[in-house]
Amino acid sequence: MLEKPIQSVEDYKQSLRNRKLKVYFFGELVKNIVDHPVIAPSINAVSKTYELAFEDEELATAYSSISDKKINRFLHVAEKPEDLVFQNKMQRRLGQLTGTCFQRCVGMDAINSLHSITYEIDEKYGTNYHKNFLSFLKMAQELNIVIGGAMTDPKGDRSKKPFEQEDPDLHVHVVDRDEKGVFISGAKAHQTGCLNSHWLLVMPNGSLTEQDKDFAFSGAVPVDDPNITYIYGRQSNDLRHLDGSEIDTGNFSYSGQEALIVFDRVFVPCERVFLDGQYEFAGTLVERFTNYHRRSYVCKSGLGDVLIGATATAADYNGVPNASHIKDKLVEMTHLNETIYGTGISSSNQAYRLKSGAWMCDDVLANVCKQHVTRFPYEMGRLAQDIAGGLMVTLPSEKDFNHDVAGPLLEKYFKGRKGVPVKHRARIFRLIENMTLGRNAVAYLTESMHGAGSPQAQRIVLFRKMDIAYKKLLSQNLAGIPIDRKELVKFPEYYKRVFNKSMRDEK
Ligand SMILES: Cc1cc2nc3c(=O)[nH]c(=O)nc-3n(C[C@H](O)[C@H](O)[C@H](O)COP(=O)(O)OP(=O)(O)OC[C@H]3O[C@@H](n4cnc5c(N)ncnc54)[C@H](O)[C@@H]3O)c2cc1C
Incomplete structure (x- = not known):
């Protein structure tokens, strides 16, 4: 792992070298991902997130109370609404500068959702997940590293819950445990920004039942764990980056990256575990993550x-x-x-x-x-x-x-x-x-x-949130249809948030 913080794009690229990753691309093991002509543009896109933070501090950095320092905004937990607004401004800017996916939003949205979920699980069960999470995040902020957010399992038969699948590995799950931690197996699909990240935040993929307890897992795993295999996704026209023609690529410098990540008994020590078995929190974690991620x-x-x-x-x-x-x-x-x-x-x-x-x-x-x-x-x-x-x-x-x-x-x-x-x-x-x-x-x-x-x-x-019953009341009230007027003044939760600023602090 890194000994000192990343302070330049060169530091970042250097930090990706000499790691023993098992990466397959085009039927071959790739020895050097950093200089591979097809993979390099995706590393350039992440590099731009560092460059922007060095060039435009207001847009791409933030003060974090967790590490008591100014950090890259992609590693920041929103401490006020403006932090979320600035995330969006930074995202648009990076889209303009790269013309592609710069691959760090998924990690940023994962840390934001895990912050509140770990807090709430601890509140209910007296676990240590929030402390674990804060200590991981502080390390990440101090070293200024890249975190990938891994949520999507291969899922197999989409009509079935994880525990119903013929092969349990179609969702990441805990396969073994000892007093020091847990072992996970399975895979995450379509992972953006994995080879060019330093750590992966593994999260469950949907709401779970008691029978899915082993799938209710979240934790941090280093990208270079020896028990991980990556199979790199190919993109249309990706080989144009091999034939030495700059014009034909359309965007020679930047691209995204996706891979299938296979975990084979990857050990996660207790202090890097953020959810283990509390299945009823999986759905809320996914919901919070997708809320952040969709905007x-x-x-x-x-x-x-x-x-x-x-x-x-x-x-x-x-x-x-x-x-x-x-x-x-x-x-x-x-x-x-x-x-x-x-x-x-x-x-x-x-x-x-x-x-x-x-x-x-x-x-x-x-x-x-x-x-x-x-x-x-x-x-x-x-x-x-x-x-x-x-x-x-x-x-x-x-x-x-x-x-x-x-x-x-x-x-x-x-x-x-x-x-x-x-x-x-x-x-x-x-x-x-x-x-x-x-x-x-x-x-x-x-x-x-x-x-x-x-x-x-x-x-x-x-569909769940559109408050159709309340909207019907609004219309019936104006149309002169008799209604229970008490219902009309009972603002549904969503409207409370939209109209009433004092509600902002309520939760
Ligand atoms: C370029 C790219 C980058 C991505 N990056 C990341 C990443 O960094 N991290 C990450 O975690 N994920 C990532 N994803 C994954 C993304 O979240 C999934 O692609 C998405 O959730 C859909 O899952 P799927 O691809 O398996 O499609 P499917 O789930 O197979 O969906 C295909 C269709 O089937 C429908 N469907 C699926 N299940 C059901 C059901 N039970 N009932 C009825 N209809 C159903 C869907 O609505 C859809 O229309 C990425 C995806 C892409 C394409």
Whole structure:
């Protein structure tokens, strides 16, 4: 483990070297992840989170009362509503700077939810989880490391609870224990930011029953534990990073990363355990995590800013920036993008305080934000492809542009507006391709669909929280239908939070 805090991007990259990770990619064990051309862009994206904290302290750092120092905002537990608001501002900025998933929100949202859950389990059972958690977090803040949040199990048959699965390893679970700690086996799927993290926070994947007790586990595991195997996910067009062509990648510097993480009797010492068997808290942990995480998806408005910019540039290079339908489509993209941002940041603004002292964002608005995210980037991608034209998918390779015979032909026939170098046109088309059907479409589109839960998961929360009975009363009251007026003044919990500021401190 690290001996001194990470103080530069170089320190960060260095901290990832010489770890003995078992990583499979393309049927081979990868010895050096840091310099692997396909993996390196995902490490660059996390590096940007360090860079921003060094360059813009107000945006990307915060004072933590846990370690009594200024820390990277990704390691901060929200101590006031503004902390949540600033998370969102930072997320949009990082989306703008990388055009992809910078992979640290999941860890940030995990530490925020574990802060309150461990506190509440201790309150009920007299356990030591909150103390364990604070000591882990203090270490992380002091060393300035990266934490990944691992929630999604492979799940097997989705209609069955973990204990009902034929193979129990389809959900991470405790397989053995001794007086010093527990042993866990199973796997986590789709894990963003794992190889480029230092620790993983393992959490259960959904609400659990008493029979699922062994699956009710949360704890911190070092990424380089010898009993972990990683199988790296491939992304569309990822091999373009291997063929030495910068233009063809669309975004040469940045990408996300996902892997399947397999735990084979990984030992977790007692002091790194944050939940062990208290199954009734699993659902609340997942709910709090997803609340935070669903409004964290404002990051996609940062990617949206890039796509809008690329689309406007493409129109400009094509010679049609002033066509009325182009301007209208850019306005539509902006409207969709700001709707994502508006709902996410409103959720943070409507935060309320939990018993542990951590602040929780508004759940309805967080779910509305994420529901928008499952749709609007796809529509924005459609508009971007409309405006770019077909060349974004039929463009020859950079090697052809550089070829003696083919190159001049491409220069002649792929000219757009006078004065625009053809290669600039190619670059902007490739960026749009990258974000809407290439490597970073993973981050901009499919992660927007499924990350923090598939669309139906948000609709289930909205159905539970939409207070339809109260809304019926409102309408019946105005329509002159006799109602019990006492019911009308009994504000449901959600409206108390929305309308009454003094409720903010209540919980
Ligand atoms: C790019 C990317 C990055 C991610 N990063 C992370 C990460 O860092 N950490 C993490 O923990 N997770 C991560 N995830 C996982 C994400 O949370 C899951 O993809 C999501 O919860 C959906 O799970 P699934 O992919 O297994 O899909 P499934 O659960 O198989 O869902 C597929 C469809 O089946 C439906 N469905 C599923 N179960 C049921 C049921 N019981 N009844 C009815 N319908 C059902 C869903 O609504 C959906 O429409 C990431 C996902 C992606 C795509």
